[in-house]
Amino acid sequence: MTRLVEADIADLNARLAEYDLYLKDVCGTGLAGIARAASGKTEAPDMASRVAVVPVTSGLGVINGFSGTVAAIVEFLGCRARVTDGTDFAGISEAVSDRCDVIMAADDDTFIAVNLKAQLVSDNSEATGRVYATALSLAAGGLTGKNVLLLGAGPVGRSAAAVMLNGGAALSVYDIDPDKAESLRRLYPSVRIAGGLEEALSSHSLLFDATPSGEFIHRGSVRQDAILSAPGVPLCLDRECEEWMRGRLLHDVLELGVAAMLFDVI
Numbered sequence: 001m002t003r004l005v006e007a008d009i010a011d012l013n014a015r016l017a018e019y020d021l022y023l024k025d026v027c028g029t030g031l032a033g034i035a036r037a038a039s040g041k042t043e044a045p046d047m048a049s050r051v052a053v054v055p056v057t058s059g060l061g062v063i064n065g066f067s068g069t070v071a072a073i074v075e076f077l078g079c080r081a082r083v084t085d086g087t088d089f090a091g092i093s094e095a096v097s098d099r100c101d102v103i104m105a106a107d108d109d110t111f112i113a114v115n116l117k118a119q120l121v122s123d124n125s126e127a128t129g130r131v132y133a134t135a136l137s138l139a140a141g142g143l144t145g146k147n148v149l150l151l152g153a154g155p156v157g158r159s160a161a162a163v164m165l166n167g168g169a170a171l172s173v174y175d176i177d178p179d180k181a182e183s184l185r186r187l188y189p190s191v192r193i194a195g196g197l198e199e200a201l202s203s204h205s206l207l208f209d210a211t212p213s214g215e216f217i218h219r220g221s222v223r224q225d226a227i228l229s230a231p232g233v234p235l236c237l238d239r240e241c242e243e244w245m246r247g248r249l250l251h252d253v254l255e256l257g258v259a260a261m262l263f264d265v266i
């Protein structure tokens with residue numbers, strides 16, 4: 001998982017409403033609708049839940065703006081959220097003393113949401129793969145019987161593969177590490193291993209990128225009718241291809257994953 005930097009999230013809060021409208025245009029529903037669909041829950045979420053975001057100083061330390069951005073996404077979705085004054089365990093103690101229902105916190109490797117009362121937990125990598133697969137399905141009008149190309153067989157790709165296969169997709173996987181692709185095929189025997197990247201891109205109109213590589217896909221490699229769901233950070237498309245795919249591209253650095261985590265636990 002690529003570690004975000006302050007610049008990745010600088011104007012994210014200001015663009016939330018615009019991004020939500022974009023998702024409604026591409027998927028037929030916005031951030032909350034996609035996340036609720038990804039949660040698989042039928043009961044209504046408890047929107048009165050109070051969320052505490054706790055900054056974590058371990059490892060490479062706090063990312064300026066990260067906790068505030070997570071809180072802003074949660075508030076945009078309709079729940080009350082605040083960043084604790086304390087960090088680490090002092091922040092957790094503060095959240096519990098303030099009788100918060102949910103704690104969200106990330107160290108360098110793991111980002112979780114925990115509902116203290118309901119004893120529910122959601123992990124960002126798993127939730128991100130699942131919510132982006134759900135978004136691709138919504139954008140494509142369902143995946144049953146459709147060929148999908150998955151780039152990247154790491155934790156996010158594996159989570160997405162489970163959802164897409166469960167949705168009836170015929171899945172091919174490409175990973176620069178053949179062992180990772182093979183391990184996904186052992187997990188899901190119906191998965192086909194794509195031989196070459198360019199050939200795989202040219203033969204698939206439904207694409208999912210879960211790689212941490214940036215700008216390695218160019219306009220000439222992608223079909224006119226392609227839809228790309230891309231949780232991978234940085235974005236796999238070069239600038240020209242990104243512009244060309246507007247309206248058929250699903251990509252952000254935190255929004256959909258945070259939304260999925262929230263609706264998983266409230």
Ligand code: PYL
Binds near residue numbers: 002111
């Ligand atoms: C959760 C994000 C999504 C993509 N990469 C993940 C990342 O950057 N993880 C590190 C998050 C560190 C947060 C820091 C803080 O500000 O509390 N410990």
